[in-house]
Amino acid sequence: MHPEIARIQTMLGGEGYVADREIATAIYLSMSLRKPLLIEGAAGVGKTEVAKVMARALGADLIRLQCYEGLDATTALYEWNYQKQLLHIRLTEASDRTVEQREHEIFGEDFLLKRPLLEAITREAAPVLLVDEVDRSDSEFEAFLLEVLSDFQVTIPEIGTIRARTTPYVVLTSNRTRELGDALRRRCLYLWIEYPTFEKELQIVLGKAPGINADLAAQVAGFMQLVRQAKLEKTPGIAETIDWGAALMALHRDHLDRETIEETLGVLFKSQEDARVVRNQWLDLWLRGLERLRAESRPWSQALVERVAAEGALRR
Amino acid sequence: MKATRSGNLAANVVAFTRLLRHRGLPVGPREASDALRALSAVDLLDRREVYVALRTVLVDSRQHFDRFDEAFREFWGAEEEETRPESQPPDGMTPEETAEAEQVLRKWLEAESQNPEGDETQETPGYSPAEILTRKDFSALSSEELHAITTLVTQIARRVATRMSRRMRAVRRAHLLDMRRTVRHSLRRGGEIMELLRRRRRIQKTQVVLLCDVSGSMDLYSRFLVQFVFALQHAVSKVETFVFSTSLTRVTDALSDAELSRALDRVARTVPNWSGGTKIGHSLRQFLELYGRQLLGDRTVVIVISDGWDTGDVEALEAAMRELNRRSARVIWLNPLLGGVGYAPLCQGMRAALPHVDVFAPAHNLDSLRRLERHLALPR
Numbered sequence: 124m125h126p127e128i129a130r131i132q133t134m135l136g137g138e139g140y141v142a143d144r145e146i147a148t149a150i151y152l153s154m155s156l157r158k159p160l161l162i163e164g165a166a167g168v169g170k171t172e173v174a175k176v177m178a179r180a181l182g183a184d185l186i187r188l189q190c191y192e193g194l195d196a197t198t199a200l201y202e203w204n205y206q207k208q209l210l211h212i213r214l215t216e217a218s219d220r221t222v223e224q225r226e227h228e229i230f231g232e233d234f235l236l237k238r239p240l241l242e243a244i245t246r247e248a249a250p251v252l253l254v255d256e257v258d259r260s261d262s263e264f265e266a267f268l269l270e271v272l273s274d275f276q277v278t279i280p281e282i283g284t285i286r287a288r289t290t291p292y293v294v295l296t297s298n299r300t301r302e303l304g305d306a307l308r309r310r311c312l313y314l315w316i317e318y319p320t321f322e323k324e325l326q327i328v329l330g331k332a333p334g335i336n337a338d339l340a341a342q343v344a345g346f347m348q349l350v351r352q353a354k355l356e357k358t359p360g361i362a363e364t365i366d367w368g369a370a371l372m373a374l375h376r377d378h379l380d381r382e383t384i385e386e387t388l389g390v391l392f393k394s395q396e397d398a399r400v401v402r403n404q405w406l407d408l409w410l411r412g413l414e415r416l417r418a419e420s421r422p423w424s425q426a427l428v429e430r431v432a433a434e435g436a437l438r439r
Numbered sequence: 440m441k442a443t444r445s446g447n448l449a450a451n452v453v454a455f456t457r458l459l460r461h462r463g464l465p466v467g468p469r470e471a472s473d474a475l476r477a478l479s480a481v482d483l484l485d486r487r488e489v490y491v492a493l494r495t496v497l498v499d500s501r502q503h504f505d506r507f508d509e510a511f512r513e514f515w516g517a518e519e520e521e522t523r524p525e526s527q528p529p530d531g532m533t534p535e536e537t538a539e540a541e542q543v544l545r546k547w548l549e550a551e552s553q554n555p556e557g558d559e560t561q562e563t564p565g566y567s568p569a570e571i572l573t574r575k576d577f578s579a580l581s582s583e584e585l586h587a588i589t590t591l592v593t594q595i596a597r598r599v600a601t602r603m604s605r606r607m608r609a610v611r612r613a614h615l616l617d618m619r620r621t622v623r624h625s626l627r628r629g630g631e632i633m634e635l636l637r638r639r640r641r642i643q644k645t646q647v648v649l650l651c652d653v654s655g656s657m658d659l660y661s662r663f664l665v666q667f668v669f670a671l672q673h674a675v676s677k678v679e680t681f682v683f684s685t686s687l688t689r690v691t692d693a694l695s696d697a698e699l700s701r702a703l704d705r706v707a708r709t710v711p712n713w714s715g716g717t718k719i720g721h722s723l724r725q726f727l728e729l730y731g732r733q734l735l736g737d738r739t740v741v742i743v744i745s746d747g748w749d750t751g752d753v754e755a756l757e758a759a760m761r762e763l764n765r766r767s768a769r770v771i772w773l774n775p776l777l778g779g780v781g782y783a784p785l786c787q788g789m790r791a792a793l794p795h796v797d798v799f800a801p802a803h804n805l806d807s808l809r810r811l812e813r814h815l816a817l818p819r
Binding site: 155 | 482488499501622623627737
C-alpha cells in the first residue's frame with residue numbers, strides 16, 4: 124500500500140472513522156489530483172462523515188452546503204447585506220457624493236455576505252467544501268455548481284470576477300434520489316460506499332461505544348448484517364448501529380434477546396411500517412440466525428454471517 | 440523504476456480506457472490523463488491499489504462497476520497472475536479494429552431498427568405468433584364520454600402540471616422580495632424605499648411521459664385510454680406519448696392533431712403492431728435508450744398504462760422499471776385490471792414492476808381516472 128494511503132487510513136482511524144482501503148484511496152486521490160470527490164451510497168453509510176473527518180485530519184475548515192429542492196445560486200454563493208447598505212445610504216445622505224459614487228460604494232466587498240460556495244473559494248487556507256445531498260438540488264443548480272467546480276471562480280456583476288485563492292477540497296454526497304448529470308459525474312472522482320462488512324461494523328461499534336463488552340458488540344454487528352438482508356423501507360445504517368449500541372449500554376444489557384430488541388426497536392426502525400414488518404415477519408428469523416451465530420466460535424466473520432443468513436432464508 | 444515504465448504505462452492506460460469506452464463507459468481523454476496521474480500517485484506493485492485507483496478515476500457510477508471489473512480482469516490479467524502493467528493489451532484494441540467493430544455494431548443497430556418485427560418473431564416465436572398488423576378504426580366514439588374525459592383530464596392535468604412535492608409547497612411563495620433590486624432602486628430616491636420590488640418564482644413545468652400499452656390484452660381498454668391520452672396531451676404542454684406492444688412507437692406528433700378522430704387515425708397508421716403481443720420490458724428499455732436522456736429527470740412524471748401482462752423477459756422488465764424509477768421524479772402505473780373485484784397483481788410482469796412504481800392505480804373507467812387525481816397529489 125502506498126504510504127500516503129496508509130497514513131490517511133490511520134489518520135481517519137484516529138478520528139474514529141473506520142475507513143477501508145477504497146475510502147482511503149479515494150480520499151488520497153481526490154487530494155493529490157485536486158479533483159472533487161463524489162460519494163454515493165445508501166443513507167447512513169457515513170458519506171457525510173468522510174468530509175468532516177477529512178477536514179479534521181487536514182486541519183482545514185469544513186464549509187458545508189446542504190442542498191435542497193429549490194436551492195438557488197444566490198443562497199449558495201452570495202447575498203448583499205441590505206441592512207448595512209440601507210444604513211450606508213442614510214449615513215451618506217448629507218455628503219455631496221453623487222448617486223453613482225454611492226451606488227458604487229454599497230456594492231463593494233464590505234457589503235457582501237458570503238454564502239458557502241463563495242466562502243470556500245475565498246479562504247486563505249484551502250478548506251474542505253462539503254456539498255451534501257447534491258441529488259436533492261435541481262438540475263439548474265447542478266449546472267451552476269458544475270461551473271463553479273470547473274473554474275473555481277465566480278462572477279459577481281457589481282464587483283467582477285473572484286478567483287479562488289486556493290482550490291478547496293470538494294466532497295459531494297448523493298443518496299441517488301435522482302440521477303446526477305453526466306457532466307458533473309465526469310468532473311469528479313467517484314466513491315461508492317457499501318454497507319459495512321461484519322468486521323468493519325464491529326470495529327465501528329467498538330470504537331464508537333467505548334466500554335461496550337466485546338460479546339455484545341459482536342452480537343450487535345452480526346445482528347445488523349442479518350437485518351440488512353431484509354427488504355425494508357429504510358434499511359438502518361451505521362448511525363443506527365451506533366445509536367443502538369449506546370442504547371443497549373444505557374439499558375445495561377450485555378446480550379441480545381427478544382425482549383431487549385423489542386424494547387429498542389425504535390432506534391433501528393424509524394417507520395411504523397418497518398417496525399410492524401420486522402415484528403411480524405423478521406424478528407423470529409433474525410433471533411434464530413443470532414442463535415446459530417452464537418453456536419459458532421469467535422471471532423465471527425462476514426463469510427460466516429452470510430452463510431447463516433443464507434441457511435436461515437433470511438434474504439428478502 | 441517508474442521512469443522506465445512510464446512510457447509503457449501511458450500506452451497501456453490509453454489502451455485500457457479505449458477498452459472501457461468500447462464497453463460503453465463514458466471515458467475520455469481527460470479520464471485517461473487522470474488515470475495516469477492517479478497511477479503515478481499509488482503503489483504500482485499493489486494490484487488492489489491500482490484497481491481501486493483506476494476505478495475511482497475512471498468509473499463515475501456504481502452501475503458501471505461490473506463492466507469495469509470485467510474489463511480490468513481482461514486487460515490487466517486475472518487476480519492470481521502477477522500484476523504486469525506492461526503486458527500486451529488483448530486483441531481487438533488497435534484503432535482500426537475498434538473502428539471496424541463500431542461499424543459492425545452500427546450496421547446491426549440499423550438493421551434492427553429497420554426491421555423490428557422480423558427480429559422479434561425470430562427471437563421469441565412463441566410469444567407473438569401472429570403480430571396483428573391491422574390498423575384499427577377509431578371512428579366510433581361516444582361523444583358524451585369523450586366530453587366527460589376531456590373535462591376531467593384537464594383537471595387532472597392541471598394537478599400534474601404543478602409540481603407536487605411537499606417540500607416544494609413549503610418554499611413556494613407567489614412573490615419573493617427582491618432585496619437586491621429594491622435597494623438599488625431606492626438609491627434613486629435618496630435611499631428611501633418607496634416600493635418593494637418582488638420577483639416571481641419561475642413555475643417549473645413538469646414533463647409528462649405517457650407509455651401506453653396497446654397490445655391485444657389491452658384491447659378492451661386501449662381505445663378508451665387513448666382518448667384519455669389524447670386529452671392529457673392537449674391539456675398539458677410538455678407531454679410525450681408513446682405506445683407499445685412488442686416495440687415502442689412515439690405518437691406525440693400523430694396525436695397533436697386538434698381533431699381527435701384525425702389524430703387517432705394518424706396514430707393507427709403510425710403504429711405497426713397494434714393489438715400484438717406484449718413485451719413491456721423490451722419496450723421500456725427502448726424508451727430508456729432512445730428518449731431517456733432527453734426526457735427523464737427530476738421533473739418528469741412517467742405514467743405507464745398497462746395490464747402488466749408481459750410475454751417478454753420479466754428480468755428485463757424489472758431492470759427497466761428500476762431504471763425508470765431512479766431516473767424520474769415519479770412513476771405511476773395505471774392498470775385497468777386493478778378495477779376488477781378481487782384482482783391481485785399476480786402476473787409475473789406486474790409483480791416484477793410493482794416495487795419500482797410510486798403509485799399503482801386503476802384505470803378502467805371514468806371514476807377511476809377521477810380518483811387518480813388524488814393519487815397524483817400524494818407526495819413521493
